[in-house]
Amino acid sequence: MLPLALILKGHGAKVAGSDRSRDQGRTPEKFAWLESLGFELHPQDGSGITGAAQTLVASAAVEDTVPEVVRAKEFGCLRMSRAQLLATLFNAAPFGIAIGGTSGKSTVTGMTGWIMTHAGRDPTIMNGAVMKNFASPDAPFASARVGEGEVFVSEVDESDGSIALYRPKVAVLGNVSLDHKSLEELRQLFGDFLSRAEISAINLDDAETAALAPHAKALVTFGIVSPDAQITATDIVEEPISLTATVVDRRDGSSHALALKVPGRHNLYNALAAIAAANAAGVPVAEAVEALGSFVGLARRFDIVGTSPSGVTVIDDFGHNPDKVSATLATLKAHEGRVIAFFQPHGYGPLRQMGHELAEVFAAKLGPDDVTILCDPVYFGGTVDRSQGSERIVGLIEAAGGKAEYVAAREDCARRIVEIAKPGDRVVVMGARDDTLTVFAKELLAALP
Secondary structure, three states, rough: HHHHHHHHHHHOOEEEEEOOHHHHOOOHHHHHHHOOOOOOOOOOOOOOOOOOOOOEEEEEOOOOOOOOHHHHHHHHEEEEOOOOOOHHHHHHHHOOOOEEEEHHHHHHHHHHHHHHHHOOOEEEEEOOEEEEEOOEOEEEOOOOOOOOOOOOEEEEOOOOOOOOOOOOOOEEOOOOOOOOHHHHHHHHHHHHHHHHEEEEEEEEEHHHHHHHHHOOOEEEEEEOOOOOOOOEEEEEEOOOOOEEEEEEEOOOOEEEEEEEEEOOOHHHHHHHHHHHHHHHHOHHHHHHHHHHOOOOOOOOOEEEEEEEEOEEEEEEOOOOOHHHHHHHHHHOOOOOOOEHHHHHHHHOHHHHHHHHHHHHHHHHHOOOOOOEOOOOOOOOOOOOOOOOHHHHHHHHHHHHOOEEEEEOHHHHHHHHHHHOOOOEEEEEEEEEOOHHHHHHHHHHHHOOO
16 A cells, blocks of 8 residues: 555645554554655544545455445545556556566566666556665655656556456566465466556466466567576576576577576576566666666565574565465575574465465475474454464474474564574564564564574
């Protein structure tokens, strides 16, 4: 919601809002920053709704029983979902680049936005994460950029089906795997997504994505393994916090040296997706590769918080579905040292949907010396079924041969991690939908000897 509010305000709209996180005292610095920009913030008690002329925009997480929703209904206010508002803004832009896929959307959006900025296209960018390249002391929560150019770069979400609302010039599809919907539903949504774009950039190394290629009107393809990928990479060297490779454009035989300041093979795929997306939008491959040399990443995407005096490194990461968790753990296990994986599930519903696959990832990716620690899922209130929680996942991890512990309260998990951490360990803090995980990671680092 925050980046959307920033974009609306940048277009001259008057924007006010409420958030239960603010009422609960979470991330006060973020809300203070919003107020400093001139946003009116209200308690979530309905007091912000004062007349029928207002439009209520609510995310999918907001129930109909929330006072704002009740009050807006009484006044007869127009109501839009977050996705409907984003799609309206996106579709109004002359040149929309939509980033889709189950994993990597935020990073590809940040990379593509940075390339388009570097290329002088002055894009508007809508992201689900803070983009470090655009963050500054005056804009610490830069999950949006408001530009004057024709290009609008946005990640688009399949989890609620809202991807169907977007009409992109360029559609990007990185991967298709189990997350919030069944694969049958995802194939339909992503296939239709490609069919609506003038040109699509797709990952041929992902079998599900490659199978959807016939839906596209025109293609720029990428991949590392596929011999048919137009844009590929060779000479890959992975370092703990960086990666280098040679990007090869098979269409003209040209090669370009890529130096990424973010680690992991999944980020090489993200880079290839962004290069293909920008190329589909008219940016030469050489220019896109050069721009990525100065891309410094996103907050909470393998974000190294620091290393304690005794040599324990803490990493803050958004990993929350099987693909994202797998990519993060693979990046960690590519180098020496024990891994302590702390995982806070982002809800009880997602845990039921993908818990078995998550457990298999933790068991398969981590070794006998590594350990996974789970606390209870994040819960902000509401009527969700909380009968099955993290203890079930710990049981599944152990059944699959992994090592895991269930510690209900997050603060007790921190004490447990401090108790078992040894010099050279990497502690990764994973989870979504809860900005206080970054605070948790920083406090954990401070508590480590």
